[in-house]
Amino acid sequence: MKKDSEVKLYMQARKTGKSQKLAGAFAGMSERTGRKYERLGKLPSQLKQPRTWLTRKNPFEQDWDWIVAQLERDPALQATTLLALLIEQHPGRYRPTQIVTLRRHIAKWRALHGPEREVIFEQIHTPGERAQSDFTHMSDLGITIAGEAFPHLVYHFVFTYSNVEAVTLCFSESFEALAEGIEHALWQLGGVPQQHRTDHLTAAVRRTHRKEDREEWTARYRALMDHYGMIPTWNNVGIAHENGDVEQAHHRFKQALDQALRVRGSRDFASRADYWHFVADLVSRRNRTRTARWLEEQTALHPLPRLPLAPCKEVQVRVSRFSTIHLGSNVYSVPSRLIGTKLVVRLHAETIEGYVGTKLAFTLPRLVGTHQHRIDYHHFIWSLVRKPGAFAACRYREELFPTITFRRAYDQLCKDMTSRADGQYVRLLHLAASASEAEVETALQLLLEANQTPTAEAVRSVVQQPVSHPLPDLSVPVLTLDAYDQFIPSRREHA
Numbered sequence: 074m075k076k077d078s079e080v081k082l083y084m085q086a087r088k089t090g091k092s093q094k095l096a097g098a099f100a101g102m103s104e105r106t107g108r109k110y111e112r113l114g115k116l117p118s119q120l121k122q123p124r125t126w127l128t129r130k131n132p133f134e135q136d137w138d139w140i141v142a143q144l145e146r147d148p149a150l151q152a153t154t155l156l157a158l159l160i161e162q163h164p165g166r167y168r169p170t171q172i173v174t175l176r177r178h179i180a181k182w183r184a185l186h187g188p189e190r191e192v193i194f195e196q197i198h199t200p201g202e203r204a205q206s207d208f209t210h211m212s213d214l215g216i217t218i219a220g221e222a223f224p225h226l227v228y229h230f231v232f233t234y235s236n237v238e239a240v241t242l243c244f245s246e247s248f249e250a251l252a253e254g255i256e257h258a259l260w261q262l263g264g265v266p267q268q269h270r271t272d273h274l275t276a277a278v279r280r281t282h283r284k285e286d287r288e289e290w291t292a293r294y295r296a297l298m299d300h301y302g303m304i305p306t307w308n309n310v311g312i313a314h315e316n317g318d319v320e321q322a323h324h325r326f327k328q329a330l331d332q333a334l335r336v337r338g339s340r341d342f343a344s345r346a347d348y349w350h351f352v353a354d355l356v357s358r359r360n361r362t363r364t365a366r367w368l369e370e371q372t373a374l375h376p377l378p379r380l381p382l383a384p385c386k387e388v389q390v391r392v393s394r395f396s397t398i399h400l401g402s403n404v405y406s407v408p409s410r411l412i413g414t415k416l417v418v419r420l421h422a423e424t425i426e427g428y429v430g431t432k433l434a435f436t437l438p439r440l441v442g443t444h445q446h447r448i449d450y451h452h453f454i455w456s457l458v459r460k461p462g463a464f465a466a467c468r469y470r471e472e473l474f475p476t477i478t479f480r481r482a483y484d485q486l487c488k489d490m491t492s493r494a495d496g497q498y499v500r501l502l503h504l505a506a507s508a509s510e511a512e513v514e515t516a517l518q519l520l521l522e523a524n525q526t527p528t529a530e531a532v533r534s535v536v537q538q539p540v541s542h543p544l545p546d547l548s549v550p551v552l553t554l555d556a557y558d559q560f561i562p563s564r565r566e567h568a
Contacts, residue, residue, distance in 0.1 A: 074117050074121075075102055075106065075110070075117050076117060077116045077117055077118050079100050079101055079102060080100070080102075080110045080116055080117060081116070082099065082100040082101075083096050083097060083099070083100035083102060083107045083110065083111075084110075084111070086099045086100060087107075087111065093107050093108055093111070131178060132167070132171060132174060133159075133167075133171075133174075133175060133178060135166075136159060136163070137178075140155055140159075140175075140179070141182065141186075143155060144179065144182065144183070144187070148183070148187060148188050152172060152175045152176040152179050153172060155175065155179075156169070156171065156172055156175050198233045198234040199234060199373075200234045200235070200366075200369045200370040200372070200373040201234070201264070201266055201267060201370055201372075201373025201374045201375075202233070202234065202266060202267050202268060202373075203232075203233045203234075203266055203267065203268040203269075203270060203306075204230060204231065204232050204233065204258075204266040204268070204269050204270070204303075205230075205231050205233055205269075205270045205271070205319035206228065206229060206230040206231065206251075206254065206255065206258070206269065206270075206271055206319055207228075207229060207271065207272050207274075207319045207320070207323070208226045208227070208228055208229070208243070208246045208250075208251075208274075209226065209227050209229055209323040209327070210226055211224075211225055211226060211227055211327070212224050212225075213327075214327065214330060214331060214334065214340065215340050216334075216340055216342070216348065217340060217341045217342070218341070218342055218343075218344065218345055218348065219341070219342075219343060219344070220341060223345070223348070224244075225242055225243065225244055226242075226243050226244065226245070226246070226250075227240050227241070227242060227243070227326075227352075228240065228241045228242075228243050228250060228251065228253075228254030229319055229322055229323055229326065230254060230255065230258035230319075231319045231322045232262075232266065232367075232370055234366060234369070234370050235363050235366035235367040235369070235370040236322065236363055236366070237262060237360050237363050237366075237367045237370070238322055238326065238356060238359065238360065239257060239258035239261050239262055239356065240326070240352065240353075240356055241253065241254045241257050241258075242345075242348075242349060242352070243422055243423070244422075244423065244441045245422075245441050245442075246274055246275070246276060247276055247422060248276035248277070248291070248293055248294065248384075248386070249384070249385060249386065249420060249421050249422040250276070250422040251271075251274065251276045251277060251294075252293075252294075252297050252382070252384040253384075253421070253422045255269070255297065255301075256381050256382065256383070256384075259301060259377060260377060260381060263371070263374075263377065264371060264374025264375065264376065264377065265301050265302060265303060265374055265375040265376070265377060266303065266374060266375075267303065267304060267375070268303060268304045268305075268306055269298065269303045269304070269305055269306070270305075270306045270307065271305070271306075271307055272307065276291070276294065277290060277291060277294040277305070277307075278290060278291065278294075278307060290305055293384065293386075296382075296384075297382060297384055300378060300382045301377075301378065301382075302375055302378075326356075326359070329355060329359060330352065330355060333351070333355050337351075385419045385420055385421050386419070386420040387417060387418070387419050387420075388400065388417075388418050388420070389415060389416070389417055389418070390415070390416055390418055391413070391414070391415045391416070392407055392411045392412050392413060392414050392416065393412070394412055394413070396408070396409040396411070396412055396452055396453045396456075397448075398416065398418065398427075400418060400420065400425065401443065402443040402444045402445075403440045403442075403443065403444070403445045403446065403447075404445075404446040404447070404448075405425070405437055405440070405446070405447050406447065406448045406449050406452045406453065406469075407427060407434075407435055407437075407452055408434070408435060408452050409452055409453045409455070409456055411427075411429070411434060411435075414429060416428060416429060416434065420439065421439065422439070423438065423439050424436055424437065424438060424439055425437050425438075425439050446469060446472065447472075448469040448472035448473070450472075450473050450475070450502050450506065451506050454499075454502050454503050454506045455503075455506075457499055457502070457503075458499050458500065458502075458503040461495050461496040461499040461500075462495065462496075464495045464498065464499050465495050473502065475505070475510060475514075476514055478514045478517050478518055478521075479498075479501070479502075479505075479514065479517065481517075481521060482498070482501065482517045482520075482521065482527040483498045485521060485526065485527055486498055486526065486527065486528070489526040490526065490528075497528050497529055500529035501513065501517075501527070501529050501532060503529075504529060504532060504533060504536070508536060509536075512536045513532055513536060515535075516531075516532045516535035516536050517532060519535060520532065520535065
């Protein structure tokens with residue numbers, strides 16, 4: 074069949090007065106072919122009729138009614154499942170390699186007779202109108218810090234019009250992580266949108282018992298939105314595509330980060346700071362590709378308030394006689410001098426701060442999860458060394474082994490000294506707290522390698538104590554100004 078362009082060329086030649094033979098030669102077709110298209114008055118594409126017959130027989134025709142019945146009963150059934158059932162019911166009739174053919178026939182049936190599918194409606198975004206945010210897990214990227222796995226999340230904030238984004242690293246979907254992520258994004262990007270949309274995060278939304286309103290914003294999240302003048306909105310439960318911009322941004326960002334890591338050749342970083350610098354540089358490069366729309370959006374953003382809110386959760390606790398505090402279901406040890414003191418504790422995304430009045434008393438890493446505990450022997454070793462017998466049945470005894478070397482040393486003491494092992498180990502901890510934990514650990518390694526009992530005296534003999542050098546005797550110089558008198562004229566004449 075000839076092409077439309079060839080027939081059009083033939084018709085143009087005929088309009089100029091050329092004969093059918095010359096016009097056909099000009100268009101690259103025979104006189105007879107040219108005469109046919111001239112008689113029909115249509116182009117080849119207009120003459121082409123849709124094919125109404127099958128080029129090959131449907132191999133599933135014998136059981137097609139059964140397949141349709143299964144699909145009508147449950148449209149979610151997959152071709153792989155149906156083919157496996159057919160092979161089981163009719164041995165020798167079908168082969169696993171026919172899966173592509175079955176998928177093609179099922180796809181055609183669904184297009185013609187299947188159930189209606191949900192439509193995602195394309196949205197018109199207005200500059201400065203909305204930002205979306207959500208958390209995404211990053212464990213599937215295999216990031217390690219100094220060889221150790223680094224399980225973490227990313228809080229992702231995206232302006233829907235320009236797709237300019239900001240991210241922060243975090244370890245839980247807490248309100249503090251959400252609030253710090255929002256503040257970091259707004260102050261980094263320099264403006265506030267009209268609305269902020271989020272998923273049904275427990276950090277922002279709480280369940281109610283009222284039938285007419287089963288969910289509402291938490292007081293802290295509402296206060297955060299009021300501080301920045303943003304209208305909070307959420308997507309419907311289970312409808313993730315209503316938060317589609319940030320969901321798509323998650324996918325694109327993780328894909329870009331994965332590619333950048335592949336180019337780097339390693340997923341291991343020396344420190345968390347190095348990893349954060351790598352991520353921030355990637356986000357900056359991605360945002361530079363959105364400059365044109367970002368300039369439009371910037372002009373429509375509301376100005377930032379005078380100061381950030383720096384939100385955190387404040388609770389009042391009293392330090393127990395065990396030198397511990399309870400925050401929710403987690404337990405933290407604190408310096409023993411605070412026993413009996415009532416503290417104001419501020420919970421941030423990654424740290425907790427304890428205040429006596431307005432004075433900061435301590436800062437500790439925040440535990441992730443529930444029913445966790447963080448016990449630091451430095452907080453109470455001075456009491457434990459006076460009561461070494463308490464070590465054996467201490468509730469958090471396993472937390473009193475700072476490293477595996479200290480655990481090995483304790484096991485060796487139990488083997489060599491039996492009943493006196495607890496007292497010796499407590500003295501080792503006291504030495505580590507008063508001198509240097511790293512030096513004590515090195516001394517323990519040397520003693521264990523030499524098959525010597527790692528007693529406190531043996532460790533003390535290995536650890537180099539600081540040498541005090543005597544101060545040199547300094548003589549007081551005698552000051553005389555006779556040499557300067559020579560510059561005075563009267564003194565020179567007298568001399």
